[in-house]
Amino acid sequence: MFIEIETNSAVPIYLQLAQSIIEGVAKGELKPGDSLPSVRAFAADLGMNMHTVNKAYHYLEEKEFIQIVQKKGVFVHENGVRLASPSDRDRLKKELRPIVAEALCLQLSNEDLEQLVRDLISKIKEGE
Numbered sequence: 001m002f003i004e005i006e007t008n009s010a011v012p013i014y015l016q017l018a019q020s021i022i023e024g025v026a027k028g029e030l031k032p033g034d035s036l037p038s039v040r041a042f043a044a045d046l047g048m049n050m051h052t053v054n055k056a057y058h059y060l061e062e063k064e065f066i067q068i069v070q071k072k073g074v075f076v077h078e079n080g081v082r083l084a085s086p087s088d089r090d091r092l093k094k095e096l097r098p099i100v101a102e103a104l105c106l107q108l109s110n111e112d113l114e115q116l117v118r119d120l121i122s123k124i125k126e127g128e
Contacts, residue, residue: 003046013048014055021056022065025080026124032081036066036074 003020005013024030043050060066067077103113
């Protein structure tokens with residue numbers, strides 16, 4: 001799995017890392033049960049602070065994408081790929097709202113916005 005971090009991005013580094021791991025799960029590059037590097041090893045591999053990796057891991061654990069097992073390691077959660085619960089849907093709706101509002105301010109039509117989402121889904125599934 002390739003992880004690209006944009007240091008000049010307004011998106012915090014821990015969130016970029018977490019989003020890269022989520023995308024790896026979405027693409028099928030990471031499967032439930034797969035192990036991830038330890039915080040220390042991942043930080044060294046990526047050349048970043050251990051606290052940044054730790055924050056990303058705890059963010060992913062909270063969302064049930066990974067499971068941290070003391071003295072055993074970090075694993076993609078068995079529920080990492082699942083049907084969205086009502087609370088998952090509510091959270092995603094809240095997270096998408098500002099993006100949709102911005103798209104409307106940019107006068108994107110419903111069709112344009114739907115096409116953008118379809119294009120993103122295709123690119124993620126194709127591994128781009």
